[in-house]
Amino acid sequence: MKRILITGGAGFIGSHLCESLLYEGNEVICTDNFFTGAKENIAHLLGHPFFELIRHDITMPLYAEVDEVYNLACPASPIHYQHNAIKTIKTSVMGSINMLGLAKRTGAKILQASSSEVYGNPDVHPQPEKYHGNVNILGPRSCYDEGKRCAETLFMNYHIQNKVRIKIARVFNTYGPRMMMNDGRVVSNFIVQALQNSEISIYGDGRQTRSFQYIDDLTAGLKLLMNTADSFTGPVNLGNDREITIIELAEIIIKMTGSKSSITFKPLPEDDPEQRKPDISLARKELNWEPEHDLENGLIKTIDYFKKKMKI
Numbered sequence: 686m687k688r689i690l691i692t693g694g695a696g697f698i699g700s701h702l703c704e705s706l707l708y709e710g711n712e713v714i715c716t717d718n719f720f721t722g723a724k725e726n727i728a729h730l731l732g733h734p735f736f737e738l739i740r741h742d743i744t745m746p747l748y749a750e751v752d753e754v755y756n757l758a759c760p761a762s763p764i765h766y767q768h769n770a771i772k773t774i775k776t777s778v779m780g781s782i783n784m785l786g787l788a789k790r791t792g793a794k795i796l797q798a799s800s801s802e803v804y805g806n807p808d809v810h811p812q813p814e815k816y817h818g819n820v821n822i823l824g825p826r827s828c829y830d831e832g833k834r835c836a837e838t839l840f841m842n843y844h845i846q847n848k849v850r851i852k853i854a855r856v857f858n859t860y861g862p863r864m865m866m867n868d869g870r871v872v873s874n875f876i877v878q879a880l881q882n883s884e885i886s887i888y889g890d891g892r893q894t895r896s897f898q899y900i901d902d903l904t905a906g907l908k909l910l911m912n913t914a915d916s917f918t919g920p921v922n923l924g925n926d927r928e929i930t931i932i933e934l935a936e937i938i939i940k941m942t943g944s945k946s947s948i949t950f951k952p953l954p955e956d957d958p959e960q961r962k963p964d965i966s967l968a969r970k971e972l973n974w975e976p977e978h979d980l981e982n983g984l985i986k987t988i989d990y991f992k993k994k995m996k997i
Contacts, residue, residue, distance in 0.1 A: 686735075688712045690751040690793075692743050692784060693758035695722030697863045698798070698856075701904050702755060703727055707736055714749060718742040721760045726863050743780035744772075747787060753911060754795040756784045759833075761800070763826060763954070764869030770828035777832025778839070785843040788850070796852040796911050797840050799920060801961060802830045803855060811928075811962040814855065814920050824956040837920060850915045854907055857924025857963045861900030861983060862990035872897065872984075875935055876991050879944035889953030891932030896962045898925035899983035902976040909972040917971055924963035925976040941984055 689706050693699040694715030699722065707713045712735040715727060719740065730736045741747055743758045759776045760766040766773040781797065788795040804812045805820035820830045843849040860872040878885050906923040929937075932948070939946055968974045991997075 686711055687752040689753045690714045690749055691755045692716050695727050699757045700726035700863055701900050705904050716741040721765050743783055744775050746783045750791055751793050754784055754788055754793050757798045762868040762870045766829040767825055773828040774832040777836045781836040781839045785849060789847050794850040797836055799837050799853055799855045800833045801855055801857040803834050806958045810960050811964040813964040814922060814967055821956050826956050844918060851918050852910050853919035854910055855920050855922045858895050858897050859900055859903050860897050861987050875938045876988055879938050879942040879946050880995060880997055882945045884949040885935045885946045886949055886951055887931055888951050892930050893959045894928045894930050896925050896928050897980055898976050899978035902978055906974045909974050921967050922963040922965050926963055926965050928962040942988060
């Protein structure tokens with residue numbers, strides 16, 4: 686049994702990771718400030734004798750004795766991370782400093798959930814880990830993009846200078862149950878709009894591409910990365926390498942929900958990436974990992990979740 690701290694543990698990804706690690710026989714400490722996390726995501730774990738919930742904001746120091754840390758805390762959808770841009774970048778930068786300090790004190794291994802957003806609007810396709818990105822450092826998304834890039838720098842410097850055992854995962858678009866209905870992400874937006882038979886809003890012409898991975902594939906990849914030898918730090922891409930256009934995604938969801946929704950087009954937000962597809966050859970080699978869930982099967986489970994949440 687390991688004692689594992691998960692920051693942002695009541696969020697979409699964090700709650701699935703809490704559940705998985707707890708049921709594998711570990712002691713799990715979940716911290717969250719509940720800006721985008723929700724108690725309902727982890728309510729079914731609260732009675733477990735080896736699960737502990739702490740309301741905490743990681744921009745402030747935290748003291749705990751742990752063996753591993755998964756640092757997931759940070760709002761991840763534009764509608765939320767742009768709500769308070771300064772707080773977003775503080776969460777990535779000061780939060781990383783605080784969690785790295787905890788790992789340094791305790792000798793814990795620590796994993797940073799970075800993001801495909803470090804690649805910005807890429808001019809290399811698909812995106813390998815060696816690509817340095819194309820980020821607008823003054824744009825509306827930069828509080829998140831640059832926060833994640835700085836977090837990676839901090840992790841590597843703590844590793845080199847202080848011998849902290851680190852892992853860096855670059856997480857690509859992830860979907861599944863426990864996504865928020867109002868988080869502004871394309872999968873949840875389309876499903877909610879389709880189930881309501883309202884217009885499907887596509888920003889831009891719909892020809893921009895994304896690659897979507899199901900939540901269970903991501904949690905498996907994060908755990909495999911954490912358990913690699915200390916000599917392997919990453920960064921490593923975790924994502925599904927099936928690339929589709931946004932308009933194709935909308936058409937799939939309309940068909941799967943039996944919706945009467947039509948599609949409407951709106952202006953593309955500034956700095957929205959035109960292409961996004963991970964090169965996952967490093968994850969295949971070092972983690973023996975690749976996504977197992979295809980898009981349609983994952984969407985079935987996600988649509989069922991939203992139907993129950995919307996009482997349809």
